[in-house]
Structure formats: structure tokens, C-alpha cells
Amino acid sequence: MPSGRLEGVPRNRTGFHPTGQLVGMTDDTDPQVPIICEECGTETSVPLSDVGDQLETHNENRHDGEECAEIEPALKSQIQDLVAKDIGLLE
Numbered sequence: 001m002p003s004g005r006l007e008g009v010p011r012n013r014t015g016f017h018p019t020g021q022l023v024g025m026t027d028d029t030d031p032q033v034p035i036i037c038e039e040c041g042t043e044t045s046v047p048l049s050d051v052g053d054q055l056e057t058h059n060e061n062r063h064d065g066e067e068c069a070e071i072e073p074a075l076k077s078q079i080q081d082l083v084a085k086d087i088g089l090l091e
């Protein structure tokens, strides 16, 4: 039986859990923003309203506050305006 690609992907207690899929925009929920962490090799999507907290929490808990996790680079410019103020992308 073929094993899923998510096998072996680390989970943690921060809610930064891998989904293996990008996006999931629907009308009645927050847009999902893909975030990745090359340090951990994780990739996940979180609600836009949550992305700042997710990144901060992840980086705090996993990387001593280093900014390892970030928004998917391909999408960063698209959503930068929406979240830049929250997570300091425009510093």
C-alpha cells in the first residue's frame, strides 16, 4: 500500500500542522495562507487572520524566535499588503 507523502512530517503543539495542500479559499471562511518552514521541512495552510500568530508561535517555540517559518514566497507578494503590518514583512 502506498504511503502518504505526509508520513514522517513533524507535528507540534502550536497548531502549525502539515496539510500537504495549499490554499482552500471558500466564501464563508478565512482565506487559507500557505506557510512553509524550511528549517522543519513543514508546509501548511492557516487562516489569513491567524497567519501572524502562527508564524510567531512557531518561530518562538521551534526556533527561539528566529524567523524561519514564512509565507509561501510565491504568494507573499500577493498577500503582503494584507498581513504585512501584522507580521512585519515590510520592516
Ligand SMILES: [Zn+2]
Pocket (backbone or CB within 6 Å): 037, 038, 039, 040, 041, 058, 062, 063, 068, 069
Ligand atoms: Zn520551523
